[in-house]
Amino acid sequence: MLSPTVTLRESSDCQDLLVNPPASGLALKGKFSVPGDKSISHRALMLGAIATGETIVEGLLLGEDPRSTASCFQAMGAEISPLNSQRVIVKGIGLGNLQEPANVLDAGNSGTTIRLMLGLLASHPTRFFTVTGDSSLRSRPMSRVIRPLQQMGAQIWGRGDNAFAPLAIRGQQLNPIHYQSPIASAQVKSCILLAGLMAEGKTTVTEPSLSRDHSERMLQAFGARVEIEPETHSATVVGPAMLQGQKVIVPGDISSAAFWLVAACIVPGSELMIENVGINPTRTGILEVLEMMGADITLENERVATGEPVADLRVRSSQLKACTISGDIIPRLIDEIPILTVAAIYARGTTVIRDAAELRVKESDRLAVIASELNKMGAKITELPDGLEIAGGTPLTGTEVDSYTDHRIAMSLAIAALNAKGTTTIHRAEAAAISYPEFVNTLQQVCG
Ligand code: S3P
Secondary structure, three states: OOOOOEEEEEEEEEEEEOOOOOOOOOEEEEEEOOOOHHHHHHHHHHHHOOOOOOOEEEEOOHHHHHHHHHHHHHOOOOOOOOOOOEEEEEEOOOOOOOOOOHHHHHHHHOHHHHHHHHHHOOOOOOOOEEOOOOOOHHOOOOHHHHHHHHHOOOOEEEEEHHEEEEEEEEEOOOOOOOOOOOOOOOHHHHHHHHHHHOOOEEEEOOOOOOOOOOHHHHHHHHEEEEEEHHHOOOOEEEEOOOOOOOOEEOEOOOHHHHHHHHHHOOOOOOOOEEEEEOOOOOOOOOHHHHHOOOOEEEEEEEEEEEEEEEOOOOOOOOEOOEEEEEEHHHHHHHHHHHHHHHHHEEEEEEEEOOOOOHHOOOOHHHHHHHHHHHHHHHOEHHHHHHHOEOOOOOOEEEOOOOOOHHHHHHHHHHHOOOOOOEEEEEEHHHHHHOOOOOOHHHHHHOOO
């Protein structure tokens, strides 16, 4: 039974989420954990598949995106136990041994699956692969990974002059490069480093600012030689590498915890305890910004699990104030900008977000979509070419909004609805299952 505040309505091919908070007295309470980190889950499945020996993954995210990764690598010969338990066993086939799949590889909605996998496919000599995805993924730019791979000697063809999937790849022996990436993107960096695993010598990626470093950490844990130069934001892999299967403990995803952090901040009288959240410094921009805005968040029980820092996060409601979010911090909170936009609506003053044009090429154009949907609820958000300007202190009213099939938009709108007057109906809310299948259950629990 869902609480009166949260209702799901099935229609022919999609799900509506109805959020109808009581006129007064809603306070969020609870102690729970969030599902496994999506970025780490993808990497554990991929490295497990190409390593020698067995990899045991604990806490894997059982969302749609890691399922896409698992099915692609199963189609290329890796044995992966069914994704119905958070303990998944991957029997690796050894570096260089991905088999030519009998059919097109389908990355679904997942940019991380297609871009990281491309580095591996391009470096498997003579084998032929084709890769596609859903309509959102087929409209996202692939040239950012195809160009550097071509510099390494890769043969890749795609729609729109090699810009978009479906893609065709003829694997080659690749040469190492030093790639100066024009964008701070962990997907670009990881793609090139994975391609470098089988190249002879040093493959280096230098970024304008540091993006999440889960690939570097996990490659090291699997036995690859990885060199990091923090001052220049450079990561190097030395090939040919040897990867040995490992036990990987996946922490809770801070990008999923972010929804509850903001929910507890903005709903008066709330207190939530979110256990076992990954706090890798390349991902904690959300904590820094919320603290700057006056949030009451404490980190408890800090520890390290498989090379990744973890903590329990306690958050209590507080009056937020506006801030400016731009520059080097953007890659460290890139996926949290939609939910930070919701926080900004409830802050005193005008919040400005800049340097975030990357959001236009995510699962949806997140700048345009979050502004249009929250404005339908009464927010005052102005779209900038590379960001948003959000006037705080405007009350929201429930209405019909759409996720545009983007998981982070669906969940951000649901949290905004907790403080809106009347019922908000979020169309195509099933998108949340991409990264957070239990989102609606937890929403119901904390409203309970
Ligand atoms: C990811 C990197 C980020 C992020 C995405 C996951 C990853 O994308 O937005 O959700 O796992 O490497 P970019 O590398 O395109 O910024």
